[in-house]
Amino acid sequence: MQFTSDYISLKGSVFSFNLDRSVAFRLVAPPNYRESQTLFSVLLMNDGQDYVGLNLEKTLSDAYKDKKTIPFIFVGIEADQNRLYEYGTSISADFKGRGNKAIQYSKFIIEELIPFLGQEFKVSPPVQNWVYCGFSLGGLSAFDIVFNNSQFFGKVGVFSGSFWWRKKAYQKHDMEDRSRITLDMIKNSKHRAPLQYFFQCGTEEETDDRNKNGVIDVIDDTLDVINELQSKGYSYPGDICYKEIEGGKHDLSTWGSAMPQFIKWAFQKD
Secondary structure, three states, X not given: OOOOOOOEEXXXXXXXXXXXXXXXXEEEEOOOOOOOOOOEEEEEEEOHHHOXXXXXXXXXXXXXXXXXXXXXXXXXXXXXXXXXXXXXXXXEOOOOOOOOOHHHHHHHHHHHHHHHHHHHOOEOOOOOOEEEEEEOHHHHHHHHHHHHOOOOOOEEEEEOOOOOOEOOOOOOOOOOOOOEXXXXXXXXXXXXXXXXXXXXXXXXXXXXXXXXXXXXXXXXXXXXXXHHHHHOOOOOOOOEEEEEEOOOOOOHHHHHHHHHHHHHHHHEOO
């Protein structure tokens, strides 16, 4: 009897000295992983506990069958009750103190998880088709880590990113609204790293519209980030891909529906 598989999957954990806890993860690899003599690209994902809700089993299986896709390994990093403090921006917590462990989380990814994956699995050296993605606050975290550590990554995917993250509470009629941390992080960066960006938003994620311009905040905040990246020399379209889903909500179903396109963008062969 001949046996075939769609993918290889395992769950485990690794202890982080930076976070002082064990971090659970799920790793999924193409079915030819064991016998392959080549090294695999890597897709890291925050909120790996949402693997099932995002329908990633089918998405990854389909990607592994696609001959136009570079073979890659998926690593979903699970969050725990510390999510609101470990995710955020490493340069600063927000005005309520959320994200005060984001620097430790960034160090966990760079100093501990990446070396661990390199030691234990057949992964390519960082930068060579290493991609990081996340959703909502996890998307903000992924953007922050990639933008500030471009020596390890080439691309980042941000789904409904929490780019509202700010140094002080929003004040009405603040037209510039420069208290959003990510905008100043981009503006104050010293050079344009060779990165590519994928952003996704849905038109029905919320009804909030701080500046009353007729555009919901999650879209406004994302477009402002894109504008700030353009001011640093990134091209849109080109270096930046933006996908707006009509009727899309702030939920796993919407994000999961965008994942196949994101994976094609991230790992499509030239």
